[in-house]
Amino acid sequence: MTHLRAKSLTRIGWLQGISIPSDWTESKVKYVAPGMQAGEAITAESIELTGTYPVYGGNGLRGYTKQKTHHGTRILIGRQGALCGNVHLVTGEYWASEHAIVARPSDTADARWLAYLLDIMSLGQYSQTAAQPGIGTAQINALSVPVPPAQEQRAIADYLDRETARIDTLIEEQQRLTELQWERRAAVVDAALAPLSSWTRTALKHVLDGIDQGVSPQAEAGLADEPGAWGVLKAGCVNRGVFRPEEHKRLPDGFLFDPAIAVGEGDVIVSRASGSPDLVGSAAIVEHLDYRLILSDKLFRLQPRRSTDSRFLAWSLNSGRYRVQVRRAISGADGLANNLPLSKLRGFEMHFPSLEEQRRIAAYLDDQTAKIDMLIVETERFIALARERRSALITAAVTGQIDVRGVA
Incomplete structure (x- = not known):
């Protein structure tokens, strides 16, 4: 059953003029989640694979540690990186890494309600940096929030x-x-x-005229959707065999690059690196381009010979046989976890x-x-x-x- 309620206009910025119930109050995060603090760095000595205490960072559960610093119901907020601002409600005993902020609900705040509230506030938008998003406790504490009665x-x-x-x-x-x-x-x-x-069974290098690799410039957030703008492709632009031109970052105006690494329709692109081993080596053909783009250093572009059809090559790089070789190459690359070495790629066995x-x-x-x-x-x-x-x-x-x- 719902009720008609009196509303009052709020000056809370992120609510964009939405009126809240008149019996609610306006407060700051620091009052509903006092004592907010960043987690602690995890060292090799603190990790124990058979331990019992989960480690929480900006992306949630990461592993186990033989030490614990927190217990009870807490809210973990991603502190930096791509998952900056992510919110997790956790209970029990755990270790909060340096990539997480620990928020303890006040005695008058329901932890579940507070987690929902912080989640929809999109805390990542308050990051002070673009290249490596990061947010601190002071920024979060200063935000205004609507607070209903405890019940x-x-x-x-x-x-x-x-x-x-x-x-x-x-x-x-x-x-x-x-x-x-x-x-x-x-x-x-x-x-x-x-x-x-x-x-014909042959090594991949024998059906190619060459392999290009891009650069790793300091790019900007946003798309290269303005006249004259250029973007650099992300490693995930070819995940699961589908080319997604929107997966890029805008290059700074005036950035100089070799025209040879500009991307064109029909190019066969392979991902060299990824946070997920299952996505390393993903390959796709560039079907269409809505932006002007260049290769990043985490991408390879294969140049097939005249005797090799580009589309067939792209499909071959999406086969189970190819994926088996990628997994072997990753596991055998010392110090290059989740990276596909060019030498391994060139030697992959292919059938044409x-x-x-x-x-x-x-x-x-x-x-x-x-x-x-x-x-x-x-x-x-x-x-x-x-x-x-x-x-x-x-x-x-x-x-x-x-x-x-x-x-x-």
Whole structure:
């Protein structure tokens, strides 16, 4: 059951003029989460793989340590890097690394409500740096927040626990469906690329005229979507065999580079490095370009010979046989975890039929995977909409736009 409520206009900046219930108060984060502090650095001596205390950093659970510095219910906030501002509600005993900020709810604040509130505030936007995002306790403490009465905090948390669990379950189901579609896609690719006795077995370097590699400039946040602007591709621009031109960062105006590393349609690009071993070596062909882009130093561009069809080469670099070789190359590269050495890539065993057969197989795979890709895009769009719905629901509840006091 919902109720009509009197509203009062708030001056809290991030609420952008939204009115909050008149019986709510305005406060600062430092009062609802006193004593906020950064975690501690983890040394080799503090790590024990068989330990019992989870280590939390900006990206959540990272490992185990034989030391613990915190216990009870706390809120962990990502302090720096790509996950700056991420919020995790944790309980029990744990170690907070130097990449996390520990927030302890006040005696009058419900921890679950506070975690939801901090999450929708998008704390990462208050970072003072662009190249390596980072946020400090002083920045978070100074932010104003709307605070409902204690009983309503619990009601909001109960409501959101229930409703977000439903949405999360739906998202997980769709994610499993997406993974099944990716597995089906991989099976189609592997079946079409199963080598016949008439195919030539050779090292990758023998079907190439060369391999290019880009540079690693100090790029800016945002896209190169203005006239004359250039961008540098990220390593993840070819994840899972699909080229995504929007995966780049804008280059500073006036940045000079060798025109030879400019990206063009038809280029075959391979990812050299990734935070995930499963994505190292990802490869795709550049289908279209909406921006002017260059290669980064974490990308290779393969130059196929005239006897090698570019599309067939790209499909071959998405086969199971290729992935097995990538995993072996990564595990065998001393000091280069999650990096694909160029020497290993050049030596990968490949199988090629005649040029005419390459073109026929590539056309077949283009057609068959297009149908699967359409299903994947539809599913991912559904997931994105569900996440937007989740975020909007949390925002409405913690700002009093929906009254959950009488909701069973």
